[in-house]
Amino acid sequence: MTAVYAVSDIHGHPEKLTASLQEAGLTDADGNWSGQDARLWFLGDFFDRGPDGIGVLRYVRGLIEQAPDGAIRMLLGNHEILALGMHKFGDEFVPHDGITTRSFERSWALNGGQDRDQELLTEDEVAWLLEQPMLALDAGHLLMHSDTAEYVEWGDSIDQINEAARAELHTDDIVVWWEIWRRMTSRYAFRGASGGEVATILLHHLGGHRIVHGHSIVADQLGIDPANLTGPNLYADGLVLGIDGGAFDGGPCLVVQLEELAPARE
Secondary structure (H helix, E strand, O other): OOOEEEEOOOOOOHHHHHHHHHHOOOEOOOOOEOOOOOEEEEOOOOOOOOOOHHHHHHHHHHHHHHOOOOOEEEOOOHHHHHHHHHHHHOOOOOOOOOOOOOOHHHHHHHOOOOHHHHHHOOHHHHHHHHOOOOOEEEOOEEEOOOOOOHHHHHOOOHHHHHHHHHHHHOOOOHHHHHHHHHHHHOOOOOOOOOHHHHHHHHHHHHOOOEEEEOOOOHHHHHOOOHHHOOOOEEEOOOOEEEOOOOHHHOOOOOOEEEOOOOOOOO
């Protein structure tokens, strides 16, 4: 049986990522892929808050080249959208009713954007990121970056959502890009008394038996210091697994093995 792993929200800390991958047995002491037939999913947010987002991106792309085809895959996070929006639009004004201060540059600066990442980001890397999907299914898990139900605004299936989002990212319309950024920053859809119901509806709509997401730090939800976090958080009646360890805030980079669930619902 193939082991499936997920990791999210590295946020410019490649040293935490490499240590966690080695501890999980997916890489060797030199940082090279050693996961045999395992599958590894990156759920986004390579960039911002930490010092070396570009280093994370380049390390992951190198691992993908080493691993068997399809063994390592990536989903886009909101900070990929922010970094790409900053690269594409900079301080260009985003039109909106009565608001005159919105720009990707301003949001990038407010959300931990790093000059070095922008200076070193190549057009090849931009093109590669623009082709990455938003959602995926694996081992009965619905994989996503953000703990939001707004993905369905792009379509009625995973394929439709990925295709529609990709098409929008290939436009030059800053308003369209800003809406992607806004949508991807929403969170907490699966918390609270109705969280399980929201998760159930989304799973029925898109497939899978459990949602796995990053984006929202697990330690915040548990009310503990990120430094004391030891693992992911299963919540919303066991239907949702949060895996953002808060690497930029003193927490771990969680590489989580996903249990094999029943085949995804059609």
